[in-house]
Amino acid sequence: MPILAALLCGFIFGAGLVISGMTDTAKVLGFLDLLAISRGAWDPTLAIVMAAALAVSIPGFWLAQRRGRPVLAATMAWPARTEIDRPLIAGAALFGAGWGLVGLCPGPAIANLATLSPAVLLFVATMLAGMTAHDLWRRRRAAPSAGPALAADPAAAADG
Amino acid sequence: MAPFDPVAAATGGALIGLSAVLLMLLTGRIAGISGILGDLVSSDRAWRIAFVLGLIAAPLVLSAGGHALSAPAMPGLLVVAVAGLLVGFGTRLGGGCTSGHGICGFARLSPRSIAATMTFMIVAILVVAIARHAL
Numbered sequence: 261m262p263i264l265a266a267l268l269c270g271f272i273f274g275a276g277l278v279i280s281g282m283t284d285t286a287k288v289l290g291f292l293d294l295l296a297i298s299r300g301a302w303d304p305t306l307a308i309v310m311a312a313a314l315a316v317s318i319p320g321f322w323l324a325q326r327r328g329r330p331v332l333a334a335t336m337a338w339p340a341r342t343e344i345d346r347p348l349i350a351g352a353a354l355f356g357a358g359w360g361l362v363g364l365c366p367g368p369a370i371a372n373l374a375t376l377s378p379a380v381l382l383f384v385a386t387m388l389a390g391m392t393a394h395d396l397w398r399r400r401r402a403a404p405s406a407g408p409a410l411a412a413d414p415a416a417a418a419d420g
Numbered sequence: 421m422a423p424f425d426p427v428a429a430a431t432g433g434a435l436i437g438l439s440a441v442l443l444m445l446l447t448g449r450i451a452g453i454s455g456i457l458g459d460l461v462s463s464d465r466a467w468r469i470a471f472v473l474g475l476i477a478a479p480l481v482l483s484a485g486g487h488a489l490s491a492p493a494m495p496g497l498l499v500v501a502v503a504g505l506l507v508g509f510g511t512r513l514g515g516g517c518t519s520g521h522g523i524c525g526f527a528r529l530s531p532r533s534i535a536a537t538m539t540f541m542i543v544a545i546l547v548v549a550i551a552r553h554a555l
Contacts (some may be wrong), residue, residue, distance in 0.1 A: 261442060262447045262467055263467055264441070264445055264473070265467075266470040267470040267471065267473060268442070269440075270471035270472060270473065270474025270475040270477075271475070271477055271478050271481070272439040273439035273451060273471075273478070274436070274475040274476065275432075275435055276433065276436035276439060277436065277478070279431055279435065279487075280424075280428060280430075280431070280433055281428060282432065283431065283479065283492060285493050285494065287494040292547075292548040293545075293548045293549070293552055294545055294548075295483040295553050299459070305424060308430055309429050309430075309432055309433035310523070311430075311433065311512060312430040312432075312433025312434045312437065313436040313523045315433075315434065316433075316440075317440050317481065317524065318527045320437065320445070321441060321524070321527045321528055323441075330444065330446055330448035331446050332447055332448075333446075334448070336448040337449055338528070339450060339515075339530070342532055344531060347513050348532060348535065348539075350510075350537040351514020352514040352521070352535075352540040352543070353511075353540070353543045354506050354510030355507055355514055355517060355540050356539060356544040356547065357503075357506050357510070357547050358502070358503040358504065358507035359507060359544045360544035360547030360548045361495065361506070362494065362499065362500060362503040364492070364507070365453075365518040365519075366453040366454045366455040366511060366518075367475065367517070368492075369504075369507075370457070371475050371476065371479055372474060372491070372492055374476050374477075374478075374483075375491040376507055378495060379500050380494065382500050382501060383494070383504040383507075385504065386501045386502075386503075386504025387507050388508060389505060390507065390509035390512070391457065391458045391507070391508040391511070392501070392508075394512035394513055395512065411505050419450070419520050419524075419533060419536075
């Protein structure tokens with residue numbers, strides 16, 4: 261059942277991306293291009309999408325937190341980390357640079373695999389390579405000082 | 421590029437928010453796509469694979485229903501490869517992307533996620549400004 265629920269949620273997420281136009285790199289870059297405002301060519305779509313998503317997720321998460329326990333699992337895996345540290349900001353900056361170069365973030369990149377575009381396939385392949393490179397780098401850094409037992413478990417560190 | 425359609429944008433955005441709420445409410449998981457992708461090979465992978473399959477199936481099902489399925493505009497392959505590496509490494513180092521930090525973390529008013537979201541937004545805006553207007 262949890263597997264079916266995840267499939268359904270992935271489907272709803274993908275449908276939201278397609279319907280809102282966020283699988284279209286031109287619309288994403290059209291939002292990020294703030295200098296287009298003065299020319300009247302700015303596309304506010306991404307701001308509307310974010311606002312509408314938050315309008316649902318803010319009350320929805322509040323209700324979920326009050327409920328405390330998920331329907332099909334034992335616990336809710338809320339991210340526990342709160343610190344604003346250098347890896348967070350450096351990682352977000354690197355991600356922002358890549359996002360601004362192409363207009364694809366991970367969700368729309370995966371949804372766009374459905375188009376079988378070779379450039380999208382290349383983007384997803386290099387994105388997965390970048391993720392793997394990070395995890396290997398982190399494991400190597402963690403290993404000598406912390407020992408193998410603490411050698412980075414990236415899943416535990418991820419917020420989402 | 422399709423013209424600005426606020427109703428479609430709001431409908432799609434609400435569905436994305438609904439997906440994140442349902443995933444937490446039903447399975448107790450955060451709908452952060454970079455986290456789901458990065459842990460596809462972890463021991464707890466079945467739900468992650470299912471989510472990714474749903475994500476890929478959505479455009480196909482919608483196109484069967486008449487919604488155009490067209491490949492997005494992409495820059496040269498060298499830029500695509502560099503950007504892919506940056507997005508992969510950066511989302512992993514920063515612990516999230518537009519969904520995990522931008523929607524889920526922001527919705528919980530997590531200062532960490534708000535800081536990450538502001539950072540990747542500002543850097544992306546600067547990169548687009550330089551790429552489109554300075555080069």
